[in-house]
Structure formats: C-alpha cells, structure tokens
Amino acid sequence: MDCKEEIDLSAPGPSVIERYFTRWYKADVKGQACEDHCILQHSNRLCVLTLAETHPILQDGRTIKNINYKISNGCSRLNNKVAGKSKRGGQFLTEFAPVCRITCTDETEYTIYSCMRGRLLEVNEDILINTSLLLKKPSTDGYIAVILPKFEESKLVGENLLSREDFEAVVSKRANSPN
C-alpha cells in the first residue's frame, strides 16, 4: 500500500476511545464511597455508561454472581425497545435512575446509576452471559448502557460531571487520606 502521507508507526496512536470520546466521571455516586461511574461521550453526542476503574466491583479480585436489569416490578431495562432513526420508545433516564443491580459472589450489592439525562438506547446483554467482560474490559466490551441525550442537552452532559483531570485529583485525594 503506497502511502502518500507517511504515518508514524513507532508509537501506538490514540485508541478508539481517545480518538472519538470524551471521558466524564461521577465520583461517589449517591454518596457511596468510591462507587465511581464513567460516561464516555462520543463526538456525535451519544454516551456510553461504564464503570470507572476505581469502582469497588473491579477491585480486590471480586467476581460477579449476578447482574439484574430489572430494577423494579414495573421496570426492566431489558424491555427497552427503540424504533427508527429518532429512537422512539426508549426509557427516559434522569441522573439518579438506576440502570442495573450487580451482586458479587461475596454478597456485596451495587446499583449502577445513569449519571446523566437522556434516552436509554440499549443495555449490554453480553455481560449477562459473560460477566468477566465487565471485570476485564469495563471501558469497552464491558460497558453498561448506551444513552442518547436530548439534542439541546447534549453539551450539558459534562456540566455536573468531572473531567478526567478533576477526577484524578479526587482519586489522589482519596489515596492520601485513607479514612
């Protein structure tokens, strides 16, 4: 392949996430220590909800016993159906809407929250079958959900969330005061 423009292959370039996404963080969601979530916002405004690397589920070698998208008797995120280009029918989520409940083998239970306003497009059903995806690749294959913010609100997603630098500051503060 003759490249008219030579590219520098000596160092790995930016990854898919780095090329297309902006990372936003919410720390200590609902007051629970260290339950940090990460929202990856694509340049086309779509958001992917994931666990931040610091989340307890990903620490201490935990394994997952169960992931439940049924958050109440009347509502299961698995029933979410969207149709058409405008994604009609998706469940609308607010910042503190629960998306799923994860139970680990050591009986600890965690609720994952939306952290943003928008329409739920899909939840990751692969992690129901293969929970190790969530543990091994929480930022890619182990994502939780895809959420589409309203067009007018798309630029406001990061308003109440932390940028990567701010989040790292929060994390290092935690490390320095282990109480």
Next chain:
Amino acid sequence: MLPLKEKDKPVVQKLLSSGCCARCVLRFCCVLVQSLYRQPGEDESEEGTRTATEQSDDPPKKRMKLDDGLKGSEASAGSGDAEAPPAPALSHCVVCLGVLQEYCSRDHARKVAEAVKTEDYHFETILLSVSLPAQLCVREHSCWLHVKKEMREKVMTRVKDDIVPLKEAFKWSVQGLIATELGGVYLGDEPCSLQLFDFVSILWHYVCSCSDVFLLVHNVEIVSYCPPHGFRHYPTPPGRPTSICTSQAIQCLHTSIYVAGRYNKYSRSLSQTPWIIDGRRMMESSVEELIAEPLASSFRSKGFNFSSSGREDVDVRTLGKGRPFAMEMLNPHRYRFTKMEMKKIQETINTSSDKIAVRDLQIVTRECMGHMKEGEEEKTKSYTALVWTQKPIEKDDIIFLDDIKELTLDQKTPLRVLHRRALAVRQRVIHSMNASFRDPHHFYLRLKTQAGTYIKEFVHGDFGRTKPNLCQLLKMDTDILELDVEVGNCGTSYFQKGNPGKSTGSMTRIVQLGLDFSGDFPRLDVENVIFFFSFQKTRLKQYT
C-alpha cells in the same frame, strides 16, 4: 367563416354581450382548430369581410377579423337579436383579462424572443408554459355558469371539460409567433400538457388572511366542486375588469444535462459533500465541489446535483477503478460537447487538484442516475486496512486469517453512526481476507466483503457490538489506523471506457419559457375565497 354551428349562436351571443373576447368565445364553443386562434384579433389591421349573410356551415374564409367573424355569425342568427350590443373594440375580456388579447400579438412574441436570446442558450426545441392568476379560473367558471343553460339546452354533450383550456388557447395563439421570432425553431410536441406545477404569486395576495396557499390546480378543483348556488357571492357573468393582466416575468429554463464518470479519492481529509456545521465550513473542499467546478463553468450552469454509487468516510481513500458517480447539471446554457471536449474537461479536473482524479467522464441520460443506485447492495468491496495490535505478533500469527472464508458478522449499528441511523443488527459477510505482516505491532489486512460492511468496527470491535471481530479472532486488542477502498465492477456497462452510454441524439434540449401573468384587477373578495374553501374539508397541499 368560423366553424361555428347554429347551436353555438346563443352561446356566442351571450358571451359577446357579457364582454368576452373573440378567442374566449371560440374556447367556450370548443373550437379545436389551432390555426383559428392564431388569426389576428381586433387590434390588428387586416382587412376582413363581413359574412353577415353567409351560412354557418360554409368553409372559413382566411384573413378575417376574428371579432367580425363572430359578430357576423351572431348577427346571422337573425331572430331579433340585432340589438345585441357588440362588445366595444378595445374592451378587456372578462374571462381572460387580456391574456388572449394583447399578449397574443407579434410584439409580445418579440419581447419573449429577446429574453431568450439575451440568456444565450444553445437549444433545439422549445416548450412554452404559462402561469396565470387564479382568478381567471374563477371567472371562467362564472362565465360557464352563465352560459351553461344555453350550452346544455342546445348541445347535450357539452360539459365544462370540453371548453378549451385558457393555457392551451394561449399556446396555440402564440407558439407560432415565438418560433418565427427565434428563427424557426421546432416546438416541443407536448401541446396539451398543462403545466400544473405553475404557481402564482398572486395567490398569496388573496389568501394570506386564510393562511392557506393553494396550488392553482387545486383551485380549479375547488371551483368545479362548487355547486351553482355556492357561487352566489360572485357575479355571473363576471364583472368588467378595470385593468388587465400584466406579464410579470419571462423565465427560461434548460433541461438538465447528466454527466457521469468514476472518481478516485487520494486524500484522507476530504469529505464527499461539503461539511458545514452551524453555517461554518469544517473542511476545505469536497469531492463533489472539486468535480463540479470545471463542469459548471464549461456547461455554464449554476447548480448541480451530485450522486454516487455509495460513499466513503472522510479518512478513507478510494483507489482502483474508482467509484461511479453522476452529476446533474441544472439549467446549462450549453449542452453539446464532443468526446475531445469532455476529455479536456476531465483533464482540467484532474490537474486542478491532487486529492481526486476522474475518469470515463461522459454525458449520459437521466436513467443512468437510477442505474447507479441499483445493485448497490449486491456489490462486493475490496478494502485494505492497516491494523495495529496491542501485543507483538509474528508472521505466523496472522496466517490463519487467509483461510477464513465467508465469515458472517452480526453488526449492531456502530456508535459513530447510531445518532443518525436506526438501532439494528445487520448481518454482513466477509468473503475472504489476506494478511501481510509489517512489523510486530502492525499488519495490512485486505478484505473482500459484502457491501455495507463496517470495516472499522470489524477491526476494533466497537465495544463488542460487532461479533465476531478481529480482536476476538486474534485474541488481543486491535485498532485500525488506515483504510482504503476499491469499488468493484458495477454490473452495468455505462461507465466503461470507450462506451459513451446511450446516444443522446434523440433527446431534445428544451428551453422552457415560463410566462407569469399577474395584475391588479378586480379582486376576489376574501369571503368568497373562504367560501370556496369550505367545500374542501381537508386541508389541501400547502405551497411554501
């Protein structure tokens, strides 16, 4: 003598006395002989013979004043109608408001011809189309109601639809004159097609308070549905106008020319169409603009429509034979080009930029635009991707990829396009692959796939939403750094070198002359308009 029969006499009488012009009378009498409309009207000074005493069935005399002939046939009805007052010579017709009077003169035809000549079009045929104010159809309806009784009594078969439409009569009157002025150009042979897309700006004037604007064709329908008693607010026959229609504009429009070819894209920062967000241009130029510029200046056309058989991303190069495209050049002033001239234009495009190249540039027919989109789903595409691997690899690690044939993928709509496409799972087949090692973290992957396969997502997995993907096959993270596409043969022979496509000799180049008439003249009362609309419960088409 005009071919009017006994039974037409009462109709003619009534029309003339209410103030119709000669040609309108002929129309109401359903006279279809085109040449009669071309005879000079009352403002010409031809000598005519009064035929007061002749019978109505005699063959027509040539060079006769139209009005005199009518008055003659009316007078020969005898039976005490000598007192029927003839319409004053220069009065304006109550039905056509001058359209079939002043505007059928040689002078007007000359004006129209001048307008065409100044635009400097090359053309072979002309199609004349005219757009008229809406009220003319209301006036005509009113007149018809006026004479309906007489028409029905004498001739059972006469229906409103038999009346010669105003536009037809106008064209019959004027076509010959315009053709002579433009130098004997052959006229397009669609004499009876009403240009129903014509709109009239005057419509807004009348109906804006109803906040509804209607196409002229719907107005005609309204009027014909309206029962006679519904017309009570409007006089029958229509009142005498104080002013006549004025010609608003003479527009010329050449039919589009279609140019096709294949293009290669050598740049990784060129979009196919202009990329503009919020009025701001994000990228310097685009494929369609680079191709269109030299074409537009050679064809002297102001606009174009670009269409291609599929498209590629901004950062993907198009190599090989190139992607077929077709361009519709709008309103060209020049349309005939030899093969040499087309080659020259192709040269110009190729030398103007090193980002694209064009080949097989040729003039084609309109059907080609459709053909191009055909078979888009059936094509196979060849891609070359530069793949990065997270873990170091060796030559042998990727050999197994060559043996994978007909691999079916389930691709959920990629996140990068999900904002504008529906969420769905698409099955696509990778027919074959070929890997060539480059260094421990890079290799080239050639793929032959079904059309519509998302290659980038196959390589990096798109959050696991494309299964199977290359990361799973290689059991390590992979990413795509570069992608090139080669479009396969398109299955039609239209764009092969040396084949100029269907011959375009049979296609007539048409210049359309649109004459708009408008005018300040007796308005319809707004309430009348509302009244008519109330017959139509459903909202009619809006014109914006």
